[in-house]
Amino acid sequence: xxxxxxxxxxxxxxxxxxxxxxxxxxxxxxxxxxxxxxxxxxxxxxxxxxxxxxxxxxxxxxxxxxxxxxxxxxxxxxxxxxxxxxxxxxxxxxxxxxxxxxxxxxxxxxxxxxxxxxxxxxxxxxxxxxxxxxxxxxxxxxxxxxxxxxxxxxxxxxxxxxxxxxxxxxxxxxxxxxxxxxxxxxxxxxxxxxxxxxxxxxxxxxxxxxxxxxxxxxxxxxxxxxxxxxxxxxxxxxxxxxxxxxxxxxxxxxxxxxxxxxxxxxxxxxxxxxxxxxxxxxxxxxxxxxxxxxxxxxxxxxxxxxxxxxxxxxxxxxxxxxxxxxxxxxxxx
Numbered sequence: 287x288x289x290x291x292x293x294x295x296x297x298x299x300x301x302x303x304x305x306x307x308x309x310x311x312x313x314x315x316x317x318x319x320x321x322x323x324x325x326x327x328x329x330x331x332x333x334x335x336x337x338x339x340x341x342x343x344x345x346x347x348x349x350x351x352x353x354x355x356x357x358x359x360x361x362x363x364x365x366x367x368x369x370x371x372x373x374x375x376x377x378x379x380x381x382x383x384x385x386x387x388x389x390x391x392x393x394x395x396x397x398x399x400x401x402x403x404x405x406x407x408x409x410x411x412x413x414x415x416x417x418x419x420x421x422x423x424x425x426x427x428x429x430x431x432x433x434x435x436x437x438x439x440x441x442x443x444x445x446x447x448x449x450x451x452x453x454x455x456x457x458x459x460x461x462x463x464x465x466x467x468x469x470x471x472x473x474x475x476x477x478x479x480x481x482x483x484x485x486x487x488x489x490x491x492x493x494x495x496x497x498x499x500x501x502x503x504x505x506x507x508x509x510x511x512x513x514x515x516x517x518x519x520x521x522x523x524x525x526x527x528x529x530x531x532x533x534x535x536x537x538x539x540x541x542x543x544x545x546x547x548x549x550x551x552x553x554x555x556x557x558x559x560x561x562x563x564x565x566x567x568x569x570x571x572x573x574x575x576x577x578x579x580x581x582x583x584x585x586x587x588x589x590x591x592x593x594x595x596x597x598x599x600x601x602x603x604x605x606x607x608x609x610x611x612x613x614x615x616x617x618x619x
Contacts, residue, residue, distance in 0.1 A: 315513065315514065315551060315552040316513055316514050316515060316516040316517070316551055316552040317452075317506075317508075317513040317514075317515065317516075318426065318450055318452055318477070318501075318515050318516065319516055320375065320397070320399045320426045320428075320452075321397075321428060321450060321479070321500075321501050321515060321516055322500070322501070322516040322518060322550070323367065323369060323375050323399075324347075324367070324612070325344070325347040325365050325367065325375070325377035325379075325397060326341065326344040326347060326348070326363065326365055326377075326598070326612070326614050327365060327587060327589075327598035327599055327600040327612040327613055327614035328341065328344065328562075328570075328572065328587070328589060328598045328600070328614060329341065329344065329347075329348055330574075330585055330587070330600040330602060330610075330612050331560075331562075331572035331573065331574060331585050331586060331587025331588075331589075331598070331599075331600035331601075331612075332544060332558075332560025332561065332562060332572050332573070332574040332585070332587075333558045333559055333560040333573075333574020333575050333576045333584075333585050334348075334546070334548075334558045334560070334574070334576060335522065335524075335544040335545055335546040335558040335559055335560035335574060336348040336349070336352075336522075336544065336546070336560070337349050337483065337485075337496045337497065337498050337520045337521065337522030337524075337544070337546050338352075338485055338494040338495065338496035338522040338523060338524040338544060339352060339524060339542070339544055340352050340353070340355055340356070340485075341353070342356055342358075342361035342363065342381060342616065342618070343361045343362060343363045343379035343380050343381040343393060343395075343616075344363045344365075344379055344614070344616070345381075345434075345444070346379045346381070346393050346395040346430060346432045346446055346481075347377065347379065347395065347397070348498065348500075349444065349483035349485065349496060349497075349498035349520070349522075350393065350432045350433070350434050350444030350445055350446045350481060350482065350483055350498075351434050351442045351443050351444035351483045351484050351485045351496065351498075352434070352442075352444070352483075352485060353381045353391045353393060353432075353434045353444065354387070354390070354391055354434035354435055354436045354442035354443070354444055354485070355387070355436055355442060356381060356383050356387075356391055357383075357386065358383065358618045358619060359382070359383050359384075359619055360380075360381075360382055360383070360617075360618070360619040361380070361381050361383075361616070361617070361618050361619075362378075362379070362380050362616070362617045362618075363377075363378065363379050363380075363614055363615070363616045363617075364376075364377070364378045364614065364615050364616075365377045365378070365612060365613065365614040365615075366612070366613050366614075367610065367611075367612045367613075368608075368610060368611050368612075369399075369610060370604055370607035370608060370610060371607065371608075372402050372608075373399060373400070373401055373402065374399070374400040375397075375399050376397070376398055376399075376400075377395070377396065377397040377398075378395070378396050379393065379394065379395040379396070380393065380394045380395075381393040381394075381432075381434075387435070387436055390433055390434060390435035391433070391434045391435070391444075392431075392432070392433055393430075393431070393432035393433065393434070393446065394429075394430070394431060394432070395428075395429070395430040395432065395446065395448070396427070396428070396429050396430070397427065397428045398425065398426065398427040398428075399425060399426040399427070400423070400425055401423070401424040401425060401426075402423065403421050403422070403423050404421065404422055404423070404424070404455070405418065405420075405421055406418065406419035406420055406421065406422050406455065406456070406457070406458075407419060408458050419456075419457075419458050422454075422455030422456060423455065424452075424453060424454045424455055425452075425453050426450070426451065426452040426453070427450070427451055428448050428449065428450040428451070428479075429448060429449050430446045430447060430448035430449075430481075431446065431447055431448075432444065432445060432446035432447075432481075433445060433446075439487075440486060440487040440488070440489060441484065441485075441486050441487075442484065442485045442486075443482070443483070443484050444482065444483055444484075445480065445481060445482035445483075446480070446481040446482070447478065447479070447480055448478070448479045448480075448481065449476060449477075449478055449479075450476065450477055450478075450479055450503075450515070451474065451475065451476035451477075452474070452475055452476075453472070453473065453474045454473040454474075454508075455472075455473060456470050456471065456472050456473070457470070457471050457473055458470055458471075459471050473508060475506055475507075475508060477503050477504065477506045477515060478503060478504075479500075479501050479502060479503040479515055480499075480502045480503065481498070481499065481500045481501065481502070482498070482499055482502075483496060483497060483498030483499065483520075484496060484497055484498075491525065491526070491529035491530065492524075492525050492526040492529050492542075493523070493524075493525045494523065494524050494525070495521075495522070495523055496521070496522045496523075496524075497519075497520065497521045497522070498518075498519075498520045498522075499517070499518070499519055499520075500516075500517070500518045500520075501515045501516050501517050501518060502515075502517055503515045503517075514551060516550065516551060516552060517550070517551040518548065518549070518550050518551070519548070519549040519550075520546050520547070520548050520549070521546065521547045522544060522545060522546040522547070523544070523545050524542060524543065524544035524545070525542070525543060526540050526541060526542050527541045527542075527543055528540055528541045537566070537567075538565070538566055539563070539564070539565060540562075540563070540564040540567070541561065541562070541563050541564075542561070542562045542564070543559075543560070543561050544558075544559070544560045544561075544562075545557065545558070545559050545560075546558040546559075554578055555578070556576060556577045556578035556579065557576070557577045557578075558574065558575070558576045558577075559574060559575045559576075560572065560573070560574035560575075561573055561574070567591065568590065568591055568592060569588070569589070569590055570588060570589035570590075570591075570598075571587075571588050572586070572587045572588065572589070572600070573585065573586050573587075574586075580605070581604050581605030581606065581607060582602050582603060582604045582605060582610075584602075584603065585600060585601065585602040586600070586601050586602075587599050587600035587601060587612075591616075594617060594618045594619060595615075595616070595617055595618075596614075596615070596616040596617075596618070597613075597614070597615055597616075598612075598613070598614040598615075598616070599611070599612070599613055599614075600612040
């Protein structure tokens with residue numbers, strides 16, 4: 287595949303995405319929103335501009351093609367995210383490279399969310415006009431199996447199939463045929479989703495193009511209210527800008543800059559921009575910016591890696607909500 291054909295295809299896809307987004311008003315059209323929350327501290331510190339970045343096991347949450355060129359045999363990542371409104375969001379991912387890419391790279395991922403504890407109520411004919419139905423704890427999770435392979439020395443593809451589920455606890459509903467007139471109903475729903483993407487190394491220094499589609503699935507429904515999952519199209523470009531300065535030794539310094547154009551199903555289009563400075567591939571400073579966001583935009587973070595172990599941290603100011611902090615521990619063998 288030539289650079290010209292790939293670039294033309296990417297531009298055409300972006301045009302279709304923008305046209306599709308402008309044809310509808312995007313207001314809360316999706317459910318299972320936990321699927322689009324950033325799971326990795328490195329990516330989040332870079333404003334989620336991660337479509338063309340090679341991130342090992344964490345690529346399963348952004349663009350599965352990003353793990354295709356992994357040189358190590360094993361990569362394991364665990365992330366913990368103190369999300370807004372006291373929501374805890376965690377993720378773990380693993381990728382395995384059996385023959386240095388000869389058979390491709392296989393991956394597993396899991397994501398789970400704890401929304402905390404809530405007090406349930408039901409409308410009732412009393413002085414308070416309600417009665418307590420006890421406490422409940424909503425939660426959500428997703429399990430995935432992925433695969434990626436470098437088809438040529440420049441072109442990589444990857445995909446992942448996930449089973450996502452969400453439980454909103456029990457509710458008490460009126461059932462005239464029941465002896466008590468009421469029955470307890472468990473509000474649980476699940477759906478299969480597909481993620482896939484590509485990365486194209488242009489051969490011009492470290493310049494790379496890429497695209498990804500996340501959370502592609504059928505429409506599902508609670509009771510009579512149907513909705514779709516948070517489908518997200520992304521197109522990205524990245525490069526180590528220090529490649530343009532020959533006097534800077536590549537083994538000492540790197541400054542990767544990434545730009546993503548994002549087309550969500552339920553939100554207007556926006557741009558993500560991220561940067562990562564690395565010193566001797568041991569210590570990294572990162573920052574990012576996402577445009578057109580109501581409560582957040584800038585993000586910051588750092589990373590330390592040594593002897594196959596890496597620790598990443600990201601901090602995102604979040605407007606009227608608590609500031610979001612993410613931690614990722616990564617092990618490579």
